[in-house]
Amino acid sequence: MKKNIGFLIFGAILGLVALSFIQGYLINNTYELEKKAFVQETKRKIFRFDDNVAAFDSIYDVVGSFVVDQMIDYKLNRLKKSALLDSINIVQESVNAKYISLCQETFEKQNLSFPIKFQKRLKSIIILDSIKNDTLIFNPTKAETLFLLGETFDLKNAYGINNSQTTTDIERTYEENGLQKAINLEFQIVIQDYFDIEGWETEVLKRMSGILALSVLIFALVLGLLYYSIKSLISQKKIADVKTDFINNITHELKTPLATLGLSTKMLRKGSDKPELINATVNTIERQTVRLQKLIDQVLDNSLGYHEIQLNKENVDISNYLNTVLDDFELSIKDNSVVLNRHINTDNHKILLDKFYVTTAIFNILENAIKYNSGDVVIDFKADFTDNLIILISDNGIGIPNKHHSQIFEKFYRAGNKEVHDVKGLGLGLYYTSQIIKAHGGEITVENSIQGAAFKIKIPFKA
Ligand code: ADP
Numbered sequence: 001m002k003k004n005i006g007f008l009i010f011g012a013i014l015g016l017v018a019l020s021f022i023q024g025y026l027i028n029n030t031y032e033l034e035k036k037a038f039v040q041e042t043k044r045k046i047f048r049f050d051d052n053v054a055a056f057d058s059i060y061d062v063v064g065s066f067v068v069d070q071m072i073d074y075k076l077n078r079l080k081k082s083a084l085l086d087s088i089n090i091v092q093e094s095v096n097a098k099y100i101s102l103c104q105e106t107f108e109k110q111n112l113s114f115p116i117k118f119q120k121r122l123k124s125i126i127i128l129d130s131i132k133n134d135t136l137i138f139n140p141t142k143a144e145t146l147f148l149l150g151e152t153f154d155l156k157n158a159y160g161i162n163n164s165q166t167t168t169d170i171e172r173t174y175e176e177n178g179l180q181k182a183i184n185l186e187f188q189i190v191i192q193d194y195f196d197i198e199g200w201e202t203e204v205l206k207r208m209s210g211i212l213a214l215s216v217l218i219f220a221l222v223l224g225l226l227y228y229s230i231k232s233l234i235s236q237k238k239i240a241d242v243k244t245d246f247i248n249n250i251t252h253e254l255k256t257p258l259a260t261l262g263l264s265t266k267m268l269r270k271g272s273d274k275p276e277l278i279n280a281t282v283n284t285i286e287r288q289t290v291r292l293q294k295l296i297d298q299v300l301d302n303s304l305g306y307h308e309i310q311l312n313k314e315n316v317d318i319s320n321y322l323n324t325v326l327d328d329f330e331l332s333i334k335d336n337s338v339v340l341n342r343h344i345n346t347d348n349h350k351i352l353l354d355k356f357y358v359t360t361a362i363f364n365i366l367e368n369a370i371k372y373n374s375g376d377v378v379i380d381f382k383a384d385f386t387d388n389l390i391i392l393i394s395d396n397g398i399g400i401p402n403k404h405h406s407q408i409f410e411k412f413y414r415a416g417n418k419e420v421h422d423v424k425g426l427g428l429g430l431y432y433t434s435q436i437i438k439a440h441g442g443e444i445t446v447e448n449s450i451q452g453a454a455f456k457i458k459i460p461f462k463a
Contacts, residue, residue, distance in 0.1 A: 012226055035204050043161055045110045055102055059095050066091040099149045115198040119150035123190040158196040165190045246412040249426050257288040302428035306438035311354040318346040322383055325359050329366050338377040346385040361433040365455050369395035371423050394454035405446045409434040
């Protein structure tokens with residue numbers, strides 16, 4: 001059964017992990033799709049530059065004619081390639097601020113709910129010489145494109161759009177040695193636009209918030225149901241185990257008196273002319289009947305819950321009361337090897353409690369200290385009074401392993417170690433004790449101790 005539950009839990013957890021992976025995979029796919037759709041939509045929106053076409057064109061004209069001039073100077077050997085590229089900075093500085101504000105103005109018109117940056121980069125310039133080979137002025141690898149206009153940003157997360165290639169053929173005149181000469185310039189220029197959306201992840205996640213919330217909710221629900229099912233499965237199993245133990249224990253307890261009763265009945269049936277023998281048999285029957293009655297009473301009484309216990313409280317002097325309880329206990333044990341140390345520091349304080357029940361509770365703990373001994377028994381009984389009555393009872397017996405502490409006050413619960421198995425019991429004493437203390441508004445706890453077991457009882461002053 002234990003193995004089955006283990007497998008079941010393992011299977012359920014495995015299923016949940018698999019489900020989480022599938023869900024994660026689907027969410028990731030949705031995220032990628034949403035991201036794609038968002039980028040496409042943004043692309044479409046920011047390309048509606050129609051309103052500002054003239055303003056943009058005038059900037060492009062300034063830059064274009066400057067670059068053409070530089071290329072002509074290059075073709076006339078008046079400028080080097082590197083100087084040509086460096087000179088682009090000059091025109092850039094003069095128009096870039098205007099270009100950026102124009103871009104932002106255009107984006108604002110689209111009512112975008114997120115900030116966006118735009119940039120133009122030069123991919124290549126090639127002078128197409130008809131006679132010689134074409135001259136590559138600038139034709140770098142993808143990563144080394146040249147910043148032309150717009151705002152600066154890291155290209156790693158940016159989106160490249162609108163790769164435009166233009167081929168132009170221009171006739172220009174220039175002066176040389178006082179003469180006007182004509183020059184022809186045919187070139188190809190490739191420009192790439194990039195845009196960068198700040199916080200696009202948040203924007204995409206915002207769009208997915210519905211599906212995300214729903215999947216988190218479903219996942220939490222499945223997790224909660226699974227947790228609840230496993231928890232109740234374990235507790236059902238625990239209850240079943242505890243009940244089986246209880247039935248075994250009580251059967252064991254009933255067997256001896258029943259066997260004796262059976263034997264006695266047989267003897268009586270056979271008949272005897274010896275009155276002493278009849279008398280002794282009747283006495284045995286009586287003793288065993290009382291024993292059976294006591295056993296039944298114990299099960300019935302000790303099974304009461306705290307709300308079923310009818311308290312009959314009285315104001316008692318704590319010190320007197322506890323000393324009387326301990327005196328009675330010492331009288332009830334016929335074993336001289338039990339040492340009971342008393343440290344009762346409650347002065348003349350009084351408290352409201354039901355003497356009968358609290359005595360039963362204290363007796364249960366003291367009797368257990370003897371039952372679960374590991375040789376000579378030494379019990380320390382301490383009582384203090386601050387705002388509450390605090391009683392600490394510790395022994396030097398077999399002790400209670402920490403893993404049982406949380407269950408030790410449950411009905412029928414017995415720590416399952418071998419030493420406990422050898423001691424008779426129904427697992428009701430501590431349950432009943434805890435219910436009595438609870439009925440007084442107090443609490444009982446089992447304390448960690450290096451040797452033996454220790455119990456702490458707290459009963460509030462105004463119980
Ligand atoms: P029972 O003694 O009939 O089993 P109790 O409710 O009195 O039932 O105790 C429950 C369990 O707590 C015991 O079976 C035992 O395992 C453990 N226990 C209680 N008192 C002690 C103690 N003083 N020392 C060691 N174990 C204890």
